[in-house]
Amino acid sequence: MDLADLYRDVIVDHNRSPRNRGQLAGATHSALGNNPLCGDQLRVDVDVAGDVIRDLKFEGSGCAISTASASLMSEAVKGKSRAEAAELFGAVHRMLTSDAAGAATLGKLAALAGVREFPARVKCASLCWHTLNAALAGSAAPVTTE
Amino acid sequence: MAAVQSIVPGFDVARLRADFPALARRINGHPLAYLDNAASSQQPATVIDAVADYARSHHANVHRGVHTLSQEATALFEGARERVRQFINAASIAEIVFVRGTTEAINLVAQAHGRPRLGAGDEIVVSQLEHHSNIVPWQILCSQTGATLRVAPIDRRGVVEFDAYLKLLGPRTRIVALAHVSNALGTVLPIADFVAAARERGITTVVDGAQAVPHLPVDVQALASDFYAFSAHKMYGPTGIGVLHARESLLAAMPPWQGGGDMILSVSFAGSTWNHLPHRFEAGTPNIGGAIGLGAAIDYLGAVGLARIAAHERDLLEYATARLATVDGLMLVGTAPHKSSLVSFTVEGVHPHDLGTVLDSRGVAVRTGHHCAMPVMEFFGVPATARASFGLYNTRAEIDALIDALLHAIRMLR
Numbered sequence: 001m002d003l004a005d006l007y008r009d010v011i012v013d014h015n016r017s018p019r020n021r022g023q024l025a026g027a028t029h030s031a032l033g034n035n036p037l038c039g040d041q042l043r044v045d046v047d048v049a050g051d052v053i054r055d056l057k058f059e060g061s062g063c064a065i066s067t068a069s070a071s072l073m074s075e076a077v078k079g080k081s082r083a084e085a086a087e088l089f090g091a092v093h094r095m096l097t098s099d100a101a102g103a104a105t106l107g108k109l110a111a112l113a114g115v116r117e118f119p120a121r122v123k124c125a126s127l128c129w130h131t132l133n134a135a136l137a138g139s140a141a142p143v144t145t146e
Numbered sequence: 147m148a149a150v151q152s153i154v155p156g157f158d159v160a161r162l163r164a165d166f167p168a169l170a171r172r173i174n175g176h177p178l179a180y181l182d183n184a185a186s187s188q189q190p191a192t193v194i195d196a197v198a199d200y201a202r203s204h205h206a207n208v209h210r211g212v213h214t215l216s217q218e219a220t221a222l223f224e225g226a227r228e229r230v231r232q233f234i235n236a237a238s239i240a241e242i243v244f245v246r247g248t249t250e251a252i253n254l255v256a257q258a259h260g261r262p263r264l265g266a267g268d269e270i271v272v273s274q275l276e277h278h279s280n281i282v283p284w285q286i287l288c289s290q291t292g293a294t295l296r297v298a299p300i301d302r303r304g305v306v307e308f309d310a311y312l313k314l315l316g317p318r319t320r321i322v323a324l325a326h327v328s329n330a331l332g333t334v335l336p337i338a339d340f341v342a343a344a345r346e347r348g349i350t351t352v353v354d355g356a357q358a359v360p361h362l363p364v365d366v367q368a369l370a371s372d373f374y375a376f377s378a379h380k381m382y383g384p385t386g387i388g389v390l391h392a393r394e395s396l397l398a399a400m401p402p403w404q405g406g407g408d409m410i411l412s413v414s415f416a417g418s419t420w421n422h423l424p425h426r427f428e429a430g431t432p433n434i435g436g437a438i439g440l441g442a443a444i445d446y447l448g449a450v451g452l453a454r455i456a457a458h459e460r461d462l463l464e465y466a467t468a469r470l471a472t473v474d475g476l477m478l479v480g481t482a483p484h485k486s487s488l489v490s491f492t493v494e495g496v497h498p499h500d501l502g503t504v505l506d507s508r509g510v511a512v513r514t515g516h517h518c519a520m521p522v523m524e525f526f527g528v529p530a531t532a533r534a535s536f537g538l539y540n541t542r543a544e545i546d547a548l549i550d551a552l553l554h555a556i557r558m559l560r
Contacts (some may be wrong), residue, residue: 003507007500007558015559037515038499039529063497064559091364118503 148532176509226441266292388435
């Protein structure tokens with residue numbers, strides 16, 4: 001178990017200075033996510049125009065993995081279509097839970113590949129994606145990955 | 147080995163540690179520093195052996211057979227019950243009900259004692275520092291009966307406000323349910339005062355003693371509580387076994403909780419009759435090995451001595467509190483003047499969950515999260531804390547390892 005593989009520089013950086021943090025004034029979709037066991041709480045606001053995710057902001061409190069993952073996600077999905085975002089989620093999920101083979105194509109998101117070695121932390125990294133999914137699907141109930 | 151010695155005269159921690167096989171493990175290349183005793187403590191070899199010896203040589207069902215093994219199993223099982231009686235100085239073994247743990251004990255009291263007696267307008271009082279297991283069973287009872295749950299507040303130190311508690315005790319208060327020791331904050335309640343105030347008003351008292359029995363002597367006759375519950379696995383025993391102590395007069399008036407074998411005297415389709423106490427509340431084949439393990443854990447605690455354990459743990463608490471105060475940005479959550487041997491804390495700029503992972507990489511086992519006490523987290527305005535909880539085998543050296551690992555986490559993540 002190598003801690004440096006979990007807390008890579010990109011993760012630490014995005015935890016210290018999360019990108020796209022805050023509320024999105026013109027949000028068309030929003031959802032809440034929480035993992036009560038860890039105390040992670042997240043709100044994802046999205047501005048969808050046509051089929052394209054024009055903007056995204058997130059807010060909440062969580063561990064370094066959950067914060068960095070949300071920050072990286074916000075950068076990755078901006079400008080993507082719904083289908084492209086869903087595909088990205090699938091690829092991130094595979095990287096977190098099964099194999100890192102596709103990680104190379106994920107750009108900065110590949111920094112989360114080390115999470116796979118820490119099964120207790122997979123739910124931290126995936127919470128933001130499930131919350132984005134819920135927002136895009138228009139679900140009213142808060143999501144959880146516990 | 148200087149750092150492993152205790153300041154308590156004659157308390158040989160190094161020798162005691164050798165009694166616990168799990169403590170010899172190395173985790174991620176570091177010696178295990180097991181500081182999660184409030185969640186579950188490790189077992190000494192005598193407990194492990196007692197359970198294994200029963201399984202190897204004496205296993206059979208209890209209270210049933212005339213054959214030798216059944217008689218041996220029954221003798222071991224009932225022998226454990228007598229040990230429990232002595233451990234908490236109960237008046238009679240009829241008052242000792244074996245259950246799965248504290249949670250089941252409280253649910254039993256809520257359903258078998260509370261449900262037939264309570265109605266709309268009645269009140270149940272708990273405190274703000276309760277574990278979920280001493281909140282949710284009462285919420286369920288409230289929804290079944292129309293009773294109301296009322297909450298005695300805590301102050302910023304995590305002390306239950308006694309005057310506010312007294313004001314909550316009214317003509318409709320039927321049950322008071324309180325932790326003896328808080329699992330999230332370490333607060334030790336002056337439980338005798340809380341129980342006495344309720345008793346004077348004719349209110350039933352239920353005490354969650356899960357965090358108390360491994361650390362301080364409990365005498366249920368002196369305390370005069372109606373119900374007192376605890377679990378074996380927080381006092382160096384196995385999981386899946388615990389105790390409900392119940393005043394015999396109350397137990398005798400309670401309808402059965404679960405029906406089945408062992409809890410009856412006779413069964414016919416015209417009707418069944420109930421067994422004597424405490425067996426009436428132990429339907430089905432019990433956790434025989436667990437009870438035997440609990441008996442062995444009681445013997446172990448008795449041999450080491452609760453007073454000496456308490457003195458050693460008090461030293462660990464004072465040492466940990468002083469050392470944590472030197473960590474920049476660390477906030478202690480729970481600063482009651484009378485605390486059990488645990489420290490709950492947050493570190494500015496580092497989430498408790500990350501602390502847990504970094505500490506584990508250094509072999510230091512702590513609990514992170516809400517500790518099944520979400521109202522406590524809400525009161526202190528934190529999503530979670532890290533908690534180091536000490537037992538009889540912990541050392542100042544392990545607290546040093548905790549501090550080193552904390553500083554490492556801060557350097558890495560803040």
